[in-house]
Amino acid sequence: MKALTWHGKHDVRIDNVDDPAIINPRDAIIKVTATAICGSDLHLYDGYIPTMQSGDILGHEFMGEVVETGSASTLKKGQKVVVPFTIACGSCYHCGKHQYSGCENGNPADNQDIARELYGQPMSALFGYSHMTGGYAGGQAEYVRVPFSDTGPIVIPDGVEDEKVLFLSDILPTGWMAAENAQIEPGDTVAVWGCGPVGLFAVQSAFLMGAERVIAIDHFPHRLELARKFGAETINYEQTSTYDALMIMTGGIGPDAVIDSVGLEAHGLFVDNAIDQIKASTFLGTDRIHAIRQAIIACRKGGRVSMPAVYGGFVDKFPLGAVMQKGLTLKTGQTHVQHYLPGLLDAIMEGKIDTTFLISHRLPLEQAPDGYRMFHDQQNEVTKIVLKPGQSVAK
């Protein structure tokens, strides 16, 4: 089959690789019909994430048709499913508590050592995202082997177009959980740093959870325009002093809850790596630290800090004093995708959440390397690229 494979920094290719096949009883094989490039894929592309190997198949946002099932799978051939990016067993203590991204069994035993060293305990496995998180082949391919297919994938009703539900795989539940972690109360003002896909879904979710005002902060005009479309007030931090603006806009109190959806894995998973990469990536690194610092400083006393943004290692100058002195609550974590799927599918079907607005580009799988280049170079215009295996290449 054809798949998008990683070979090093800024080197992704379409390769012919072996087809996947059933190994374990709970497996299913999915024929991918739509898959997206995630902002976090760019950090693999930029070479920031350790434990990648040449030839790894990328992609953790995907959906498709069930074409094969293991003896213990509950899926049926021909069903359309969206697959969560976290691989969770549904049987361990953490899954029992719906803390799916803490699943203890999805990550192969040999791949658990690095995360144990870094974090104290290994996390769940992820599709297409380095060997520390499992080394599983990802979804930017024609076919994928999906473990625990009786627990993860959600079956989509017939006749629903792919693009409406594809983002259930990651960014929609991630934005929703970010808003949930902000513990929004009616009348609250919520400030959201970063209007990428997760930030934009957090804006929509915050309103659905009863926020009176949402203030969205970014520097890409097109992304701010999208945030405004969902009712957010906007701040362009390149032309405005964000702290002063937030204080005045909230009558000197500060936002009741703040959401950092800027930070990315680029901070590195090892401290020496991180320092090198922050130096190498110039202002990107400081910007990201700046976002969570600014969010904590702006947040009102007794407020909530929600951090869907992914951090991998260590950061300098974390304002711990402000967290303590102001009595802030900090909630974060990789998304427990499986927990949110049924409710969010309903919200999409009932038209409460708009998902397709995000998609700026559609490409056949064969053009995925071009897609990575575009997404990397043109962040204002390119908000989301959906790849369609099987779609013919435009001449």
Place this chain on the structure above:
Amino acid sequence: MPDIADRPYDDAPVSTSKDSDAAVKTAISEGIEEQGDSLAAWAVTINRPAAELYAWWRDFSNLASVMENVDRIDVLDAQRSHWVVKAPGGSTVEWDAIVTEEREGSLIAWTSDEAADVANSGRVTFRDAGARGTVVSATILYDPPAGVIGKLVAKLFQREPNIQVRRDLARFKQLMETGEVATNAMNPRQLEEQGA
């Protein structure tokens, strides 16, 4: 003889003592046969009843499916089994393991026989943890081949028992909780290559 009394107000498991000689001596005093000076220990909580986990473990022929380095285990009689284990450089080491103590549903202890290539002994305990299932703890005493250098080589091959105990227990947990051992292989052929 050093024992727990030498660590006042410290309830931590002896295997985690910074005084490794004392840890080994304490393990021996608690009933593990003296078969070396290196100690490996770990624990996992498995969301299944103790009786079920014990029964699966007590049939030693099962263990090769979760123990990465074990080529095969032949059960010779109720107390004795023959172990063939992969060693660095493609060779194998072998020994007979003899059960020295067993308590139905809660404890299995063993020692290797005198002809063992790698002397080892140990104990696996199964303790009811209520709604969370069962805490399975393994403590292994062993005599690393060729001393410190052997241990270094072994570590390069990721065959060092401390890591190995943790990984083997993780696979045991996977199989008991999910019915399968997690693998990132894409198909059976890749799975076979990984095992080679």
